[in-house]
Amino acid sequence: MSVTGEGNGMRFVDEYRSGDLAKSLAEKIVELVEPGRHYKFMEVCGGHTHSIYKHGVEDLLPDEIELVHGPGCPVCVIPMGRQDDAISIAERPEVIFTTFGDMMRVPATRGSLLEAKARGADVRMVYSPLDALKIARENPEREVVFFAIGFETTTPSTALTLQRAEAEGIKNFSLFCNHVTIIPAIRAILDSPDLRLDGFIGPGHVSTVIGLRPYRFIAGDYGKPVVVSGFEPLDVLQGVYMILRQLRDGRSEIENQYSRVVREEGNPLALRAIAETMELRTTFEWRGLGFISQSALKLREAFADWDAEVRYEIPGVRVADPKACQCGEVLKGVIKPWECKVFGTACTPDHPIGTCMVSSEGACAAYFNYGRHAGRRRREKAPA
Amino acid sequence: MEANGSPRARSEEEVLDAIEERRRRPRRKILDEQITLSHGAGGKSSHDLVEALFLRELRNPLLEPLTDCAVIGNGEGRLAFTTDSFVVRPLFFPGGDIGELAVNGTVNDLAMAGANPIALSAGFIVEEGLPVADLERIAASMGRAAEAAGVQVATGDTKVVERGKGDGLYINTSGVGAIEHDLEFGPDAIRAGDRVIVSGSIGDHGMAIMIARGELALEVELESDTAPLNDLVSNLLAATAGVRCLRDPTRGGLATVLAELALSAQLGITIEESSLPIRHEVNGACEILGIDPLYVANEGKLVAIVAPEAEDAALSALRSHPLGTAAVTVGDVRPDPPGLVLLETSFGGSRVVDMLAGDPLPRIC
Numbered sequence: 001m002s003v004t005g006e007g008n009g010m011r012f013v014d015e016y017r018s019g020d021l022a023k024s025l026a027e028k029i030v031e032l033v034e035p036g037r038h039y040k041f042m043e044v045c046g047g048h049t050h051s052i053y054k055h056g057v058e059d060l061l062p063d064e065i066e067l068v069h070g071p072g073c074p075v076c077v078i079p080m081g082r083q084d085d086a087i088s089i090a091e092r093p094e095v096i097f098t099t100f101g102d103m104m105r106v107p108a109t110r111g112s113l114l115e116a117k118a119r120g121a122d123v124r125m126v127y128s129p130l131d132a133l134k135i136a137r138e139n140p141e142r143e144v145v146f147f148a149i150g151f152e153t154t155t156p157s158t159a160l161t162l163q164r165a166e167a168e169g170i171k172n173f174s175l176f177c178n179h180v181t182i183i184p185a186i187r188a189i190l191d192s193p194d195l196r197l198d199g200f201i202g203p204g205h206v207s208t209v210i211g212l213r214p215y216r217f218i219a220g221d222y223g224k225p226v227v228v229s230g231f232e233p234l235d236v237l238q239g240v241y242m243i244l245r246q247l248r249d250g251r252s253e254i255e256n257q258y259s260r261v262v263r264e265e266g267n268p269l270a271l272r273a274i275a276e277t278m279e280l281r282t283t284f285e286w287r288g289l290g291f292i293s294q295s296a297l298k299l300r301e302a303f304a305d306w307d308a309e310v311r312y313e314i315p316g317v318r319v320a321d322p323k324a325c326q327c328g329e330v331l332k333g334v335i336k337p338w339e340c341k342v343f344g345t346a347c348t349p350d351h352p353i354g355t356c357m358v359s360s361e362g363a364c365a366a367y368f369n370y371g372r373h374a375g376r377r378r379r380e381k382a383p384a
Numbered sequence: 385m386e387a388n389g390s391p392r393a394r395s396e397e398e399v400l401d402a403i404e405e406r407r408r409r410p411r412r413k414i415l416d417e418q419i420t421l422s423h424g425a426g427g428k429s430s431h432d433l434v435e436a437l438f439l440r441e442l443r444n445p446l447l448e449p450l451t452d453c454a455v456i457g458n459g460e461g462r463l464a465f466t467t468d469s470f471v472v473r474p475l476f477f478p479g480g481d482i483g484e485l486a487v488n489g490t491v492n493d494l495a496m497a498g499a500n501p502i503a504l505s506a507g508f509i510v511e512e513g514l515p516v517a518d519l520e521r522i523a524a525s526m527g528r529a530a531e532a533a534g535v536q537v538a539t540g541d542t543k544v545v546e547r548g549k550g551d552g553l554y555i556n557t558s559g560v561g562a563i564e565h566d567l568e569f570g571p572d573a574i575r576a577g578d579r580v581i582v583s584g585s586i587g588d589h590g591m592a593i594m595i596a597r598g599e600l601a602l603e604v605e606l607e608s609d610t611a612p613l614n615d616l617v618s619n620l621l622a623a624t625a626g627v628r629c630l631r632d633p634t635r636g637g638l639a640t641v642l643a644e645l646a647l648s649a650q651l652g653i654t655i656e657e658s659s660l661p662i663r664h665e666v667n668g669a670c671e672i673l674g675i676d677p678l679y680v681a682n683e684g685k686l687v688a689i690v691a692p693e694a695e696d697a698a699l700s701a702l703r704s705h706p707l708g709t710a711a712v713t714v715g716d717v718r719p720d721p722p723g724l725v726l727l728e729t730s731f732g733g734s735r736v737v738d739m740l741a742g743d744p745l746p747r748i749c
Contacts, residue, residue: 013671017729017730017731018730018731019658019729019730019731019732022731022732023732026732053735054729055729055731055733055735056729056731056732056733056734056735057731057733058733059732059733059734060731060732060733105422111417114420114421114422115416115417115418115420117420117421118418118419118420118421119418127599127600127673131599233729233731233733234731336396338394338399338400339393343399344399344400344402344403344406345402345403345406348406348741349428349741350422350427350428350429350432350741351415360674365741368403368738369736369738369741370735370736371735371736372400372403372736373400373721373724373726373734373735373736374733374734374735
């Protein structure tokens with residue numbers, strides 16, 4: 001990036017986007033590839049998917065390596081029924097409904113939150129649950145609800161917000177909790193007969209919270225290498241390199257590429273905050289993946305006063321995804337975004353049908369917005 | 385990537401072709417039932433609204449090209465006519481205010497047609513309760529901006545709406561300008577081989593506004609780049625006859641302007657990430673917020689598509705003006721891929737740069 005002003009670039013960012021380093025790493029990757037073998041690696045996180053397409057990481061990989069997009073996109077996995085529930089809360093006249101920007105465009109049975117806002121619902125975009133709590137403090141006559149979504153990466157900030165609401169005695173605030181956990185989703189994918197994977201680019205930010213231990217079964221029980229990786233393009237490339245090295249050596253281990261951030265034991269303080277405020281649900285519906293047992297969190301009984309599911313009557317109806325939508329297969333990595341029947345025609349970023357086309361971390365949106373030319377270019381390069 | 389066996393499955397190639405086909409097709413109807421904030425964000429939804437609703441009902445040869453400015457007449461002595469509304473919040477922000485923005489915005493729309501501004505109109509929609517002192521400050525700043533641009537506010541109108549029915553103040557400005565040369569600018573004039581020049585750092589205005597709103601808890605010293613570009617354009621046009629097209633990358637940023645140009649010209653535009661002029665502060669704030677600086681608004685920058693032989697003259701003309709000192713070539717026009725903007729990343733890969741798909745962004749202009 002040529003930058004106007006003094007200095008030579010952005011510290012702690014530009015270093016991880018160096019074209020020179022990428023090139024030499026790409027050469028090492030080619031050396032590790034067994035000719036004729038096809039490798040399928042899943043990048044678990046939507047953040048990885050976004051980075052891969054945004055920086056054109058696939059352009060640096062040999063054809064033998066296929067990156068399969070995983071389920072780790074928090075917006076993508078929320079099923080339609082939960083989105084309907086969110087809108088029903090948002091439409092209550094006393095409620096100020098606060099949400100991350102991406103969720104505003106997710107289609108539900110009767111349109112998105114953005115459309116509910118246009119019909120008169122008070123829906124506000126926030127960058128953090130603490131912003132939602134601030135709105136509650138400033139609007140004591142209204143009820144403020146925060147649409148909590150995300151994996152273990154965002155759960156701690158929700159937990160801390162809850163503890164602060166309790167400590168300050170803020171009663172006009174509640175959470176619509178949709179926090180999910182990544183491990184059961186990975187297990188579901190490993191147990192699925194549809195997909196044979198050779199290794200995983202493991203979640204970076206989730207692992208800062210949960211540490212490395214929870215992934216051991218992937219290497220132990222399923223014999224697949226996992227390399228927990230950061231989100232800059234060099235991180236992803238190095239993740240690929242480290243998986244290949246394990247495969248060459250016949251190892252299946254949990255390795256940490258993202259050691260500048262991820263500790264073996266995770267973040268005990270964050271884990272404690274989660275444990276103090278939330279507990280596992282018996283089961284939770286994931287878009288496309290169906291019900292997965294013990295895969296999501298709800299608020300503990302002690303926090304019932306701040307639980308939107310307790311305070312408001314919500315429909316709680318399970319709604320089938322639109323028939324044409326194949327987000328489920330995309331989330332499981334079974335099909336590529338462009339293989340979905342409605343991709344790019346009925347389902348586009350401006351008029352999405354499924355969640356994967358909404359979130360910037362969704363595989364469909366990332367492929368449509370950033371990656372849709374790379375495939376063509378690669379084929380043009382390849383001999384017919 | 386092999387086909388998955390079913391004879392009816394589309395190949396990736398077919399899917400990509402269908403997407404491009406669909407992008408080229410003019411929008412015939414609006415799919416939404418009501419207006420949402422997406423329709424105002426300057427991305428795809430805004431375009432759909434203008435094409436499928438306003439153009440359908442108001443179609444005429446002057447409106448049809450859907451450029452920032454209507455051009456009336458032929459050759460030398462043509463008139464340029466434009467209008468723009470300003471709904472920015474906050475009204476005062478580092479580097480400017482809504483009044484200065486309203487004058488510069490319309491002056492710049494005229495300048496992008498190569499026109500010198502003759503006169504502006506100003507319409508004020510004021511919310512009950514706005515301090516008179518604020519309105520005084522804004523009017524004074526409009527006066528200074530008009531003087532700097534060498535234009536007069538020749539006519540105006542004021543309406544007051546009840547408290548809660550407006551956001552302090554909205555301003556609409558229209559402008560008439562004279563085109564004193566016979567150059568024809570526009571996407572039709574663009575040819576493969578042309579260079580893409582940007583007059584300075586991108587994303588300053590949009591990021592300054594987002595930070596000035598104080599909702600992000602980010603402390604960054606950043607000023608809006610709002611400025612009148614007519615003098616800079618005069619400099620450029622005096623130096624070379626090789627200018628094919630001028631645009632000011634306001635709402636939607638550089639990405640949207642280039643995506644529009646590639647689509648209308650049915651040529652490819654390739655830009656180099658490493659050549660994009662972006663301030664540290666803008667880049668850092670964008671990185672934290674997950675926003676791409678390519679989509680962030682500018683109010684004092686222009687994009688010039690120039691013939692390859694005009695590149696050096698254009699760059700030195702721009703750089704000799706205080707508003708263009710950081711002018712730089714960021715890419716070029718190629719035959720392929722038709723209608724698409726590609727970005728060569730610093731990392732060594734490439735990606736598409738498309739129009740923004742309806743993000744509910746805050747009001748920035």
